[in-house]
Amino acid sequence: MDSPFQTLREVFRAEYTVNFSVERPGGGILMTLANDAGIALRQFIAAERLNCRRRATCLRASWGRGRPPPTR
Template sequence: MNNPFEQISAAFAPEYRVNLSIERLDGSIMLTLSDDSGVVAKRLVSEAQRNDPVRLQRVIDSIRLGLAIELGQNPLEVLAALTHPQRCPATTLAN
């Protein structure tokens, strides 16, 4: 997937509503994830992060880890699933 906006949306939908908005003149965007209870995460994504697939995936993984911890999941298990997705099904992560 080459489009970073689609990559971000695909990483968190349908579990969360994904809103991307231009935040700064430097090209940064604000990613807001929400559900029926309200906003669950907000992250500023720089232009450099957005345009580098490796860095963008790290941002996505970081957000997933934070969400999983907030949901009471074991951080070590979540990290293992993020670093070795073939061993741990993606459904175990808070997307």
């Protein structure tokens, strides 16, 4: 079974460099997607969502068309 980090990295690696950092003691993480143009997305992922069996599908669907929204 792949870890959530491996799964997310695999989903986005064709277009982005994927980095993770521990954001909260409860298990939440901050995922950063970047490319040659800079940071494309910083997304907090709660522990519950990170452990979702469909995590990559859930995240991509929430961003629509498989591309993350630009950062603010």
